[in-house]
Amino acid sequence: MPVQVEKSISHEKKSKTPDQQLVFGRTFTDHMFVADYTAGYGWHDFRIQPYQPLVLEPSAIVFHYGQTVFEGLKAYKSPTGKVRLFRPRLNFERMNESCSRMSMPEIDPDQMLESLMELLQLEKDWIPTAPGTSLYIRPFMIATEAYLGVAPSQKYQFMIILSPVGSYYKEGIAPVKILVENQYVRAVAGGTGTAKTAGNYAASLKAQETAAAEGYAQVMWLDGVERKYIEEVGSMNVFFKIDGKVYTPALNGSILDGITRRSIVDILRYWEIPVIEKRISMEEIRQAHRTGLLEEAWGTGTAAVISPIGEFKWQNELFYVNNGQTGELSARLYDTLTGIQTGELPDPFGWTIEF
Structure with a gap:
């Protein structure tokens, strides 16, 4: 079934860094994707919201016992102006392998890919086009239950944030x-x-x-x-x-x-x-x-x-x-x-x- 993603659109747009001045991982787009997980209920409340700080309890399990996983992929603009993704489903499948090792709930790769594509449609103007640039995509999951006990969390958040980037190394393709x-x-x-x-x-x-x-x-x-x-x-x-x-x-x-x-x-x-x-x-x-x-x-x-x-x-x-x-x-x-x-x-x- 199609994923129902609620959208809350930011009315305060950020200024964009020129492509030639982009560095890796310092600039973020206007919006982010968030979904919640509750044990016994599953993933729920899929939403796109303005990029913003997180509010977590100081006792959230992620801070103390390190239940967190992430992925990294990129989006590009085609010569005709369309959004392009490179083997994105593999990233969500690999995230599930990480989740399994860290005793975290798995995601539905198709649901999350569909959600990512909705986010990218909203943020496609952020995709840089200069040679060597791209829109870096960071899906990640954290344990959010407020509990100081060494056990898998009963609550999680899955998020996707976007960052227009230049070359990872300042040397570029240089050795x-x-x-x-x-x-x-x-x-x-x-x-x-x-x-x-x-x-x-x-x-x-x-x-x-x-x-x-x-x-x-x-x-x-x-x-x-x-x-x-x-x-x-x-x-x-x-x-x-x-x-x-x-x-x-x-x-x-x-x-x-x-x-x-x-x-x-x-x-x-x-x-x-x-x-x-x-x-x-x-x-x-x-x-x-x-x-x-x-x-x-x-x-x-x-x-x-x-x-x-x-x-x-x-x-x-x-x-x-x-x-x-x-x-x-x-x-x-x-x-x-x-x-x-x-x-x-x-x-x-x-x-x-x-x-």
């Missing part, structure tokens, strides 16, 4: 420097590494501070048991082009199943470029670098899309990739994926929704 993390770990199998939950990101900040102090844009995480197998780079999946083949760490219960990761694997196989998903050790990367076989490396994620890697530092050894320049394959993947997302290139996979 970034990565510090391989040896002290801290991101996740282990059986933990919450496959869930997009806030605690995973809070736990990464200490290592990120260390990397930034040394002039590095991100950290590369190794596995939490043996401390030698590559998992993710920052909050992105990671790929390596070695001797003509592309390698990426296999999903192992502690690596996020990235939607951009899936898309890159599909594009490479469509191009008949060999893609191997396996455990990859840093020692293998060191040997590939020393023998001249490490040709390219890049991270993938919704925010940055493709982030080429120009340098690694591991155990006080520097590995320069492609002389610190963006590789041919990295650039081709970026142009292809963003072209499909914006409608500037054909979509042979049927990934996009336009309305």
Whole structure:
């Protein structure tokens, strides 16, 4: 059945930041979507309302026991002015996987996608059109029950907020420097590494501070048991082009199943470029670098899309990739994926929704 979404329209419109001045995650649109959940009743009171502060009890479970999950996707304007979404249902399906791990109620992906499209119709004038810009979409869920007890909440709110953004990295598509993390770990199998939950990101900040102090844009995480197998780079999946083949760490219960990761694997196989998903050790990367076989490396994620890697530092050894320049394959993947997302290139996979 169609979702009934009540609308409360803001009469005070915000001024829009020029596309060329947009940074990531600092500007928000006029409206937001909200739905409530009550145990025994389910999801109810679907509404679009003016973007505004939340009112929560200080004892709300989210503040004390961390029951919260989120997603990230983007909207684009097509050359004909229509709104475009890239594989959006996968985000809501993945949110349900995060909810399951965090003992939170699942959502109906079709209902929430329909609600998102209603919100975007209202806010479509906020979608920037300059190259490298988009409207970032942040669906998230928090536990709202007022209760200081270690148990799943009986009440939740699901929300969607929108933010016009520029490039995630100020360098844009330029290669970034990565510090391989040896002290801290991101996740282990059986933990919450496959869930997009806030605690995973809070736990990464200490290592990120260390990397930034040394002039590095991100950290590369190794596995939490043996401390030698590559998992993710920052909050992105990671790929390596070695001797003509592309390698990426296999999903192992502690690596996020990235939607951009899936898309890159599909594009490479469509191009008949060999893609191997396996455990990859840093020692293998060191040997590939020393023998001249490490040709390219890049991270993938919704925010940055493709982030080429120009340098690694591991155990006080520097590995320069492609002389610190963006590789041919990295650039081709970026142009292809963003072209499909914006409608500037054909979509042979049927990934996009336009309305």
